[in-house]
Amino acid sequence: MITHVGVVGAGTMGVGVSQAFAARGFRTTLVDTSDETLDRARAAIVRDRRFAGMLGSASPCAPQEVMERLSFTTKLEGLADAGFVVENVTENMEIKRDLYRALEDVLPGECVIGANTSAIPITRLGSFTRRADRVIGTHFMNPAHLKPLVEVIRALHTSERTLRTTLELLRAIGKDSAVVEDSPGFVTNRVLMLTLNEAICLLDEGVAAAEEIDRLFVRCFGHAMGPLATADLIGLDTVLYSLEVLLREFNDPKYRPSTLLRRYVDGGLLGRKSGRGFFTYDT
Structure with missing residues (x-):
C-alpha cells in the first residue's frame, strides 16, 4: 500500500501535483534543486489552500492538515521510502536522463515513476533506468490539483502491475484516467x-x-x-x-x-x- 508519494520539480506542475496527493491523505515530499524554488512552492501551496478554503473546497481535510503532510527538500534521499514518484522537471532530455539515473540509486525497488512530461516519449525515459517496467506517463493537466482527469501513457515496457497501481493511486486522489499508448505528445x-x-x-x-x-x-x-x-x-x-x-x-x-x-x-x-x-x- 502506497503511503508516501514523491514529487520531483517544484514548478507550477509540482505545486499542483504535490497538494493533490497531500489533500487526499498521502505523505508527500516535494523535491527541487534550490531552497528558493521550494520556498516559492510552499508559499504557492499555502495560497492555493487558503483560496480553496474560502471557496468551500470539497477537499477532505483542512489546509493546515495538507501542509503538515508536505515536506520540502533539495535531497533525493528524501524519497528513499516512496512508493510512487511523479517527475515534473523541465522538458530537457539531458536533465531528465541525469535525474532518472540518480533516482535509480535512491528509490525502493518497487517504486513506480510517473513521468509528467509534455511530449517526450515515456519509453525513452524508461530506458534511462533499470526499471523500465515501473515507468509510466502521468500527464496531469494544469492546475493539477483541480483538473479531474489525468492522461496515463503506457510505454513499451510498462507492466500491467504498474498500470494498475497508477490507476488505483489516481482514483485514491479523486482523479479519472484516460489510458493511451506511447507517442510523442500523446493525445493531448x-x-x-x-x-x-x-x-x-x-x-x-x-x-x-x-x-x-x-x-x-x-x-x-x-x-x-x-x-x-x-x-x-x-x-x-x-x-x-x-x-x-x-x-x-x-x-x-x-x-x-x-x-x-x-x-x-x-x-x-x-x-x-x-x-x-x-x-x-x-x-
Whole structure:
C-alpha cells in the first residue's frame, strides 16, 4: 500500500501535483534543486489552500492538515521510502536522463515513476533506468490539483502491475484516467501544441489581436480559455520545448515553433509565471 508519494520539480506542475496527493491523505515530499524554488512552492501551496478554503473546497481535510503532510527538500534521499514518484522537471532530455539515473540509486525497488512530461516519449525515459517496467506517463493537466482527469501513457515496457497501481493511486486522489499508448505528445499535446502554435502565428501575422483570437474560442467553441491564455498558463517555454520535441520526433515541419514564440521565450516573457506573456498578470 502506497503511503508516501514523491514529487520531483517544484514548478507550477509540482505545486499542483504535490497538494493533490497531500489533500487526499498521502505523505508527500516535494523535491527541487534550490531552497528558493521550494520556498516559492510552499508559499504557492499555502495560497492555493487558503483560496480553496474560502471557496468551500470539497477537499477532505483542512489546509493546515495538507501542509503538515508536505515536506520540502533539495535531497533525493528524501524519497528513499516512496512508493510512487511523479517527475515534473523541465522538458530537457539531458536533465531528465541525469535525474532518472540518480533516482535509480535512491528509490525502493518497487517504486513506480510517473513521468509528467509534455511530449517526450515515456519509453525513452524508461530506458534511462533499470526499471523500465515501473515507468509510466502521468500527464496531469494544469492546475493539477483541480483538473479531474489525468492522461496515463503506457510505454513499451510498462507492466500491467504498474498500470494498475497508477490507476488505483489516481482514483485514491479523486482523479479519472484516460489510458493511451506511447507517442510523442500523446493525445493531448500532439493536438494542443499545434493549436497554440497556430494561434501564435495568427497573432504574429496581425490577423487578429490576442484578445480577439481568444474570445473566438471562448464564445464560439465554449472553451474555458482561449489558446493564447492557455499557452500563458502552461508557460511559453514549456510550449516551445514541447514543439521542439514534436518537431524532432516526427520530423514534420507542421510542428515548427512560431518565430514570435521563440522571441517571447528569449525575452523572458513566459506567461503567468513571469507576469507577462501574450497577456499581463499580477505576480
